[in-house]
Amino acid sequence: MDKIISGKNISLTDEGFLKDFAQWDKDIADALAAENQIVLTPRHWEVLTYIQNEFKNDVPLSIRKIGKSGIVDIKEFYQLFPVAPLKTATKIAGVPKPVSCI
């Protein structure tokens, strides 16, 4: 499905993940965060940047890996993105939904 986000026409999956990372920019991240009742702070951005780098390097993401990233521990990750953190953070970062169960 297509949706207008911050003035741009963006292709999304049924669950609201960007289909094409090339369409992502910081305004879109802010808009997607607001939809999830989150206001992005510099701490959020550190995590989002880490997630995007892992995606660019083809590293599969999991909660365990985020906890070992050295960027954020699992407790703070849940504080930053309280509801379904890995799903929400990857959505805002514009990368595909992780398939991990852990």
Added chain:
Amino acid sequence: MEDKGQIKKMMIIQSKATLENVYACFVLANGARMEGIEAEIFFTFFGLEAIHNKKLDHLHVATVGNPAMHMPTLLGGLPGMEALATSMMKKEMEKIDMPDVREFIEILSASGVKLWACKLAMDMFHYNREDMIEELDGILTVGDFYKQGAGEGTHMLFI
């Protein structure tokens, strides 16, 4: 119904301490939190071993009475067989990035999963609070645990 019967909270009762059952419980609890669903685990009877400081690093896979192991029961009962099956399973776990039991407990606790010990079983095994993991949120009666589960969209699971 407005929320279409959405699951909001998983209350899991963990009554066994075989490695495969403990992992099933932990993956389900963690998976709930990953989806924004609350999760609480009530460890009772042998399930207490999974949160007992001196025992949780030594949980075993069951090789007897487990037809899916495809091992004759007599063979599964031989000394060392459980240890062998356990070490094989642990190796496979590592390959798919599964944490060990202790690390998994840390992940669950940091993710906001509430971990409870059953009072009756604690008394029966003569365990004290100090014997158990630091992450334990408390020792509850069955009634207390049911109270924890109050609210719409709560599901209970017995493992």
